[in-house]
Amino acid sequence: MATAWIYNYACSLDEEWTFLLRSRWTKMKGLYIVTRFLPLILFASGLYSAFRSSTCMVHPCLDPVSTVSSEWVFILRTYVLWNKNRILLAAMLCFSFTFIATPFGIAFATAITAACATGSIPGITGCYQTSIGFWNFVPFLLLSVFQLGLLILTLIRAIQDWRTNTGHLYVVLVNHNISYYACGLLFSLTNMFTSLLLHHSYRSAWYQFQGMILAILATHMHLHLWQVNQHLHDSTGALVSMSDISFDNPMA
Template sequence: MSMTTFWTYDYACALHEEWKFLRRSRWTKVKALYIMTRYLPFFLIVMHLYLNFAPIEDPNKCQMLINVYSSFSQISIICSECFFMIRTYVLWNSNRIVLVGLLSTAFAMVVTSVSIRFATTATSYFTTSAIPGTPSCPSRSSSVLYFISFIFLFVFQLVLIILTLTRAIQSWRSTKGPLQAILVKHNIFYYICGLFLSAVNVLVPALFPNSPYYTALELFQVCILAILATRMHLHLWHLDQHMHSSDALIYISMSDMSPADCTV
């Protein structure tokens, strides 16, 4: 319920900027990705509440719902990470070597994570729901292997941070400007926040194997990653529009995925 409240509050705060973006931006693949990333967590939150509060006694229905929830959770994380991957690719001036490396790493991470998740969700079991005496089936597996997927996500995010930091340091050395300002311009704090959440989802199952809060932490990360990715995109799009209106000559158009010669 707290995650639902937090997500609704964030959506209300960004509604004006988001509506402007949806009305004025051109229909591109990135815009479609934005819509999917932004609104998929709504479905996940509703489904998570249903799994924890609705009385579900049919094991087949329970397993089906767990698989659906896990699938959409994976899709949401992939969509969010795509924004960070695109941003990193743009910062490296569309370097094809960087692109191939990122896509290869992302593909290996997705295949491994999906395989682990669906192998372990088969061992999920019935528990008592938030309503006393009512059976339910939270999308949680008794196996810690379920959360090994977050290790792969952590490694992928670490690679993105290293690439972004390298680019930020190069920019700092060439401009001799304040390092903090350079890091903000390169959105490094968005990357760090996502990395921290992945670390939490790795450490909690390892340190507290019997913790009942696994799915809550997973859903929290899914929602926060979506918020970070879409907020970053909105910021870059509005910055791009402002620079267009100011007749700027050098910019990065994140909305069109067409990088220029300078990083923002």
């Protein structure tokens, strides 16, 4: 997964640095940077903990942060689609904080019991958990419900506005939201069942893979949205602010 992330970053290096250098510094840009580079920190800590028994708790406790940062990108997009409805934003943020607290609690409770054993290769130690409990599926259940709710909110707003708002940026925004939520929902359902049916070694690989894919999707979709906005600006001469989506322009 670390190799896949590095390869993906290398392929989009020119586009990403163009975005980072040309776009204005906003809260959304800061969230983009966190979402983009947090998986790299997770991979580094995961590879390190595979060889050092003293870091068993680092990796599982940071995994939820990567997923939540990706979700927040699309929480803000949904907030924009609903004309910056503050009540809706408060509800979405409260649920997202619930999703953060639950996996953190489970990760801390189960990582304490992780067994550090020597593998078949002499001198190689790692964190091997024989079981992390039946309740490990709960974070994925919460995330599935949350993503399904955001998908429904996006569809409702798209149906309401499909006649009055046919702008290219709006269409891209809606398509991105639906694609991301559908992919995230599929991953969450898969992880929920693997948490119940498979050994920890297999299911941990699945939810780490989910975190990486969602982070890549969220950042690439935001990057594409910014590029579409720049193209419209270059062709019309009128800037439609999208680089700081959801903070300045209601239609960002």
